[in-house]
Structure formats: C-alpha cells, structure tokens
Amino acid sequence: MTGHRIFTTPYSAIRPHYVAKAERKGHTAAEVDQVVSWLTGYDEAGLTRAVAEDITLEEFFAGAPALHPNATQITGLICGIRVEDIEDPLMQQIRWMDKLVDEVARGKKMSSILRGS
Template structure:
C-alpha cells in the first residue's frame, strides 16, 4: 500500500492552521497545545522543538514522549470518516489530533475533550 503524503508533512506546516482555526472561534493556542500534549505527551519545550526541527507527522507521533492510552476513547467523524474505524495507526493518530482541534474550536468543554482527564 502506498504511503500517504500527509505522513511526510511537517507538523510545523499544519500547526498554524490548528491555531488559526481555534482563534477564529474565540479559543487559544494554549488550548490547542493542551490537547496535543494530552494526546502525545509533548510538553511546551518538546512542541517548540518539533516545530523548529520541521519534524514530519510520522516522526512527530513516532517520537511522542507519552502517547495517551485513552486516545482510543476518541470517537467521531472527521472528513466523513469515523476515526475509530481508521485502520492505519498513524492516520488514526493524525485524525485523532484533527478531531481534538475541532472539538476545541467548537467550544466543547476541556474535560470532555480530554476524555475525563
């Protein structure tokens, strides 16, 4: 199976879009950082380093310090696809992150977004 081109996309290329989406809806970069940190375990320093290093999404998730074991509790639809049904583990993680960002932008409560954490 061919590798999806999004896997090689630098995290730094999509991160500003996440921030812009949240800010357009009256939310903050800190909220986006919090959900990304919850999903991956990256702290502020780690996130900044991945942005500066132009780390690919594939490496971003492969090098995640502490992937959240509750990520499998994330359910919903992104781009018409149910995230819990995505077979490729890397694509599923990317879509989990997309869905979390969407939930922040929609104003969902942070306790709900973080699956009760």
C-alpha cells in the same frame, strides 16, 4: 494508507492551521497545545522543538513520549470518516489530533475533550 503525503507533512505546517481554526472561534493556541500535549505526551519544549525542527507528522508521532491511554475514546467523524474505524495507526493518530482541535474550536469543555483526564 501507507505513504500518504500527510505523513511527510511537517507538524510546523499543520500547527498554524490548527491555531487559526481555534482562534477564529475565540479559542487560543494554548488550548491547541494543551490537547496535542494530552494526546502525545509532548511538553511545551517538545512541541516547540517539533515546530523548530520541521519534523514530519510521522516523526512527530513516532517520537511522541507517550500516547494517552484514553486516546482510543476519541470517536466521531473527521473528513467523513469515523476515526475509530481507521486501520492505519499513524493516520488514526493524525485524525485523533484533528478531532481534538475540532472539539476545541467548537467550544467543547476541556474536561470532555481530554476524556475525563
């Protein structure tokens, strides 16, 4: 999936959709940020900077302080595709983030979302 247009989409364009999805289901932007931080290692300042600087998702993941070692435990379907079967590492990371936000919106317990961390 090299060159997929999602790779050049800014994180700042994606985050409002994540937050809106969570808020529609009674959850908060802080919960979205918590799961994105867990996945990527960004702190609050790093996430704020990513939004302010309009960095692309490719840059967002390339610059991530540290992907969580339990990220590979994120499984299931996103857009009809099993996230564990996605071959492109960047696409898989993006879909992991999508899956975590979906789990927040569905009201899954945070301890489960964060894979026991």
